[in-house]
Amino acid sequence: xxxxxxxxxxxxxxxxxxxxxxxxxxxxxxxxxxxxxxxxxxxxxxxxxxxxxxxxxxxxxxxxxxxxxxxxxxxxxxxxxxxxxxxxxxxxxxxxxxxxxxxxxxxxxxxxxxxxxxxxxxxxxxxxxxxxxxxxxxxxxxxxxxxxxxxxxxxxxxxxxxxxxxxxxxxxxxxxxxxxxxxxxxxxxxxxxxxxxxxx
Numbered sequence: 001x002x003x004x005x006x007x008x009x010x011x012x013x014x015x016x017x018x019x020x021x022x023x024x025x026x027x028x029x030x031x032x033x034x035x036x037x038x039x040x041x042x043x044x045x046x047x048x049x050x051x052x053x054x055x056x057x058x059x060x061x062x063x064x065x066x067x068x069x070x071x072x073x074x075x076x077x078x079x080x081x082x083x084x085x086x087x088x089x090x091x092x093x094x095x096x097x098x099x100x101x102x103x104x105x106x107x108x109x110x111x112x113x114x115x116x117x118x119x120x121x122x123x124x125x126x127x128x129x130x131x132x133x134x135x136x137x138x139x140x141x142x143x144x145x146x147x148x149x150x151x152x153x154x155x156x157x158x159x160x161x162x163x164x165x166x167x168x169x170x171x172x173x174x175x176x177x178x179x180x181x182x183x184x185x186x187x188x189x190x191x192x193x194x195x196x197x198x199x200x
Contacts, residue, residue, distance in 0.1 A: 008049075008170035010056040013184075017058035017169075024065040026058075029094070033058065033073040035065035042198045043070045043098035045091055047105030047113040049168065056168035057106065059184070063191035069198060070098050102198060104128070106167050107137070116149050127154040128197050130190060132162025134177035157193050162186040 018033065020026045025036045033055065046061060048054040054075050061071035072091050092101055105113040114127070127150050131138055147154075159166075161180035165173040167190060169183060179186070 007051040007053060008056065008165075008168075008173065010053045010058070011169045011171060014053075014056050014058045014169040017062040018055060024062055026062070031075045032091070033061075033075075035061045035071040035073070037065050037068050037070060039068065040070035040095075040098050041068040042100040042102065043072070043092075043095060044198070045072045045074065045101065045103045045113070047074060047103075047109030049106040049110075050108030052106075052168060052170050056170040059169050060167060060187040060190060063187055064195055067191060067195035067199075069195055070095060100198075102126075102128075107164065117146055119149050121149065121151055123151060125151060127151055128157070128194060129154060130157040130159060130193070132159045132164065132166055132177075132179065132186060134161060134179050135164040136177035137164035137173060137175050155197055159186055159189050162189070 018026055023037060025034075027034050027036070035058075044061075044064065046057060048057055054073055057073055061073055064071050072095075074091075092098075103113045104110055120127075129147075129150075131143075147156075159181075163173075163179040163186075164176045165171070166179050166181070166183045166186035181189075
């Protein structure tokens with residue numbers, strides 16, 4: 001109980017991103033947050049990082065929805081994606097208007113959603129990977145080792161000056177590097193590049 005009760009909390013900017021605006025409607029459905037543009041071109045199911053309040057990723061997903069991507073931010077038991085790897089089950093059926101879906105996440109959430117220790121080089125999956133150049137949390141050696149399991153056409157984007165915690169809004173993370181860009185800039189760069197890749 002002490003372990004799971006100690007987690008990173010979303011900040012005020014994250015809470016503000018949970019509000020609807022002229023281009024994105026934000027709702028809560030079955031425990032998940034949905035960021036919906038008027039006419040979605042694709043969908044993304046997003047798993048939050050381990051021991052991070054899921055709403056910390058609201059700014060990033062709101063920015064993605066601004067670019068036409070319907071985003072579903074799932075809530076994990078005790079803020080740990082490892083406790084519900086199949087949280088995405090049933091979500092696609094709730095949004096029949098979306099024909100193209102992706103799944104991903106941040107840190108432990110990304111590992112549970114899409115990280116592969118199995119050989120996917122012969123698959124037809126489209127894979128996108130991004131991290132900040134100043135990330136001090138990512139196990140770079142393991143990342144490089146397992147990267148050979150991904151398809152040859154995998155897109156990898158390194159955000160210059162970005163750090164591990166910069167994809168969310170939950171403050172500094174223990175062991176992380178020192179970013180040279182703002183979290184807002186990192187999230188905007190991520191949304192711009194990811195949306196362009198998803199809808200090409």
